[in-house]
Amino acid sequence: MQAQAKSYPPLWLSGLVWGLGALFYLMGFYQRVAPAVITQELMSQFSLTAAALGNLSAYYFYAYVAMQLPTGVLADHWGPRRLLCAGALVAGVGSLLFGLAPSLVWAELGRLLIGGAVAVAWVALLKLASHWFSPRRFATITGMGLLVGIIGAVSAGVPLRLLVDAFGWRPVMVASGALILAIALAVWVFIRDDPSQRGWRSHAPEQAVNGPAIGVLAGVRQIWRYPNTWLLFFASGGLVGPILTFAGLWGVPYLRLRYGLGSAEAASICSLLMIGWAAGSPLLGSLSDRLGRRKPLFLGGAGVVVLGWGLMLYAPGLPLAVFVGAGIITGLATGGMIITFAWGKESVPANLGGTVSGAVNMGVMLGPTLLQPLVGWLLDRHWAGQMAGGARVYDLHAYQVSFLPMVGWALLAVVLVALARESRCHQLA
Numbered sequence: 001m002q003a004q005a006k007s008y009p010p011l012w013l014s015g016l017v018w019g020l021g022a023l024f025y026l027m028g029f030y031q032r033v034a035p036a037v038i039t040q041e042l043m044s045q046f047s048l049t050a051a052a053l054g055n056l057s058a059y060y061f062y063a064y065v066a067m068q069l070p071t072g073v074l075a076d077h078w079g080p081r082r083l084l085c086a087g088a089l090v091a092g093v094g095s096l097l098f099g100l101a102p103s104l105v106w107a108e109l110g111r112l113l114i115g116g117a118v119a120v121a122w123v124a125l126l127k128l129a130s131h132w133f134s135p136r137r138f139a140t141i142t143g144m145g146l147l148v149g150i151i152g153a154v155s156a157g158v159p160l161r162l163l164v165d166a167f168g169w170r171p172v173m174v175a176s177g178a179l180i181l182a183i184a185l186a187v188w189v190f191i192r193d194d195p196s197q198r199g200w201r202s203h204a205p206e207q208a209v210n211g212p213a214i215g216v217l218a219g220v221r222q223i224w225r226y227p228n229t230w231l232l233f234f235a236s237g238g239l240v241g242p243i244l245t246f247a248g249l250w251g252v253p254y255l256r257l258r259y260g261l262g263s264a265e266a267a268s269i270c271s272l273l274m275i276g277w278a279a280g281s282p283l284l285g286s287l288s289d290r291l292g293r294r295k296p297l298f299l300g301g302a303g304v305v306v307l308g309w310g311l312m313l314y315a316p317g318l319p320l321a322v323f324v325g326a327g328i329i330t331g332l333a334t335g336g337m338i339i340t341f342a343w344g345k346e347s348v349p350a351n352l353g354g355t356v357s358g359a360v361n362m363g364v365m366l367g368p369t370l371l372q373p374l375v376g377w378l379l380d381r382h383w384a385g386q387m388a389g390g391a392r393v394y395d396l397h398a399y400q401v402s403f404l405p406m407v408g409w410a411l412l413a414v415v416l417v418a419l420a421r422e423s424r425c426h427q428l429a
Contacts, residue, residue: 009200014132017191021080021125022145024088024183026152028118031095031176032060033248033274034156037267038169043391046104050383050392054376057249059108061369063116065362069220071123072358076351079193080124087124088184090117092177099173122149126341126357131194134203136289139342139425143285146338150278153247157271161264223356228347228428231420232340233363235298238413239305239337241367242406243330247273249372250379254399259320269324276328280335285342288425294343295422301336302414308333309407313400337364346423371406378402 035042035057043053074083094113101107122145129141163172195202223229246254247270255266284297291297308330312323344360345353382398394402421428 007201008134008203009132009195009198013198013200014195017132018125018128018141018145020183020187020191021084021121021128022148024084024091024118024180024187025121025125025145025149026155027176027180027183028091028114028121029149029152030156030160031091031114031118032156033153033244034160034173036247036249036252036270037156037161037263038164039249039253040263040389040391041164041169042107044389046107047390048104050376050379050394051373052104052376054249054373056104056108056111058369058373059111060115061365061372063112063114064119065365065369067116067119068123068358068362068365069355070358071120072355072361073220074120075123075127075354075358080127081187081191081193083120083124084191085184085188087117087120088180088187092179092181092184095177095180096174099170099177122361123354123358126345127193127354128191130345130353131202138345139285139289139339140282142341143282143335143338146281146335147278150274150281153274154271154278157267157274158264161267220355220359223348223352223359226347226428228420228423229344229356229359231416232344232347232360234366235302235413235416235420236337236340236360236364237367237370238409238411238416239302239334239367240364241371241409242305242309243273243277243334244368245371245375245406246270246403248368250375250399250402253394257394257399258396259323269327272324273327273331276331277334278331280332281338282335283332284335285338288339288342292425293422294339294346294425295417295420298336298339298343299414299417301333302410302417304333305330306407306410306414309403309410313403313407340364342425343420343423346426347421347428350427367409371409374405375402378405 035053039053042048042056046056048056071083091114094110094117097113098107098110101110125145126142129138129145133141160172192198251270251273252263252266255261255269256263261269280301284301288294288297308326312318312326312330340360341357344356348356379394379398379402382394382401383392384395384398386393386395
């Protein structure tokens with residue numbers, strides 16, 4: 001079918017197919033950071049400590065990380081259409097369960113289902129991009145995908161806070177689940193894995209479409225033979241971990257304490273960090289494609305991230321306006337992590353693109369998976385005994401000590417990226 005196709009699919013069709021996958025990814029990102037806005041409600045509803053709240057939020061990440069390698073393998077063997085549809089169905093059910101949870105155990109199960117289900121969205125989105133768009137646009141389209149996802153995160157900021165204030169957190173979560181189930185239906189109706197299934201020519205390399213079949217375990221073993229896979233795996237978590245740990249969970253209570261802000265104001269600042277990340281991803285991805293280089297932008301971004309978090313969290317007497325400005329710049333620099341996916345794909349054989357995307361995305365999400373509960377555990381270790389509204393209150397010193405692992409991992413990312421091999425936007429293997 002591919003050989004008979006005379007032209008590539010029109011851009012509007014590629015955009016429709018890819019856009020439906022991106023919509024599911026948006027909802028997954030929304031669910032990822034929603035607990036940051038409802039920390040007080042969750043701590044009061046389920047009588048949670050900081051460590052328990054961090055663990056509840058991290059159930060999403062536990063399942064998300066665990067599903068990345070299986071998702072990458074399934075994307076190569078089953079195709080993105082079936083993955084996206086099944087993922088949306090399970091995520092919808094998990095959202096309903098979380099919103100209706102009568103106890104902490106059911107809430108944790110809901111978060112676990114959501115995290116494991118939306119884990120398929122990003123890798124499937126990358127797979128669709130590699131088949132429906134030119135390889136020269138891959139980093140750019142990948143950046144646009146993250147932009148869409150972060151729009152979901154921003155919608156889980158002030159808009160979610162306003163909805164929760166108006167209707168309560170449970171009805172909002174239930175409505176979110178119903179919307180995800182509707183997305184599952186649209187995915188099944190409109191998405192196809194490759195343009196050849198619609199009579200168009202595929203953008204994917206011949207090896208990726210009709211390449212030699214590689215066993216599941218063999219493919220997983222093979223990608224780890226390339227040093228870039230390891231280096232990018234751990235480096236990406238050092239950029240994403242801090243921003244999702246701060247803006248995705250602990251930033252709102254920290255800003256309320258340090259600057260005396262209300263919940264909506266603090267959520268707005270966290271959203272600005274995410275907006276910076278959203279803007280930086282397509283910008284740096286596109287610039288990387290234009291320059292034909294991966295390493296310089298990623299390395300420079302990692303360096304700015306280290307400096308930014310160090311300034312925001314540890315500079316004494318930092319004015320709020322400076323904090324916000326530094327946060328936006330740090331968010332922009334965090335966008336350099338989007339290069340991970342193009343760089344990783346270019347570092348292994350083309351027919352293992354889905355498998356390496358899943359592996360690298362596992363590293364991306366390893367950051368918040370480990371850092372969110374670790375920060376909560378450290379906060380409890382430095383708790384001075386204060387309570388307010390049935391929830392623990394932590395002082396500024398406790399936050400500063402607890403945020404140290406975030407800065408440390410970002411610094412490690414600089415070292416790891418410096419050791420990675422440049423691909424110059426071409427397939428190395």
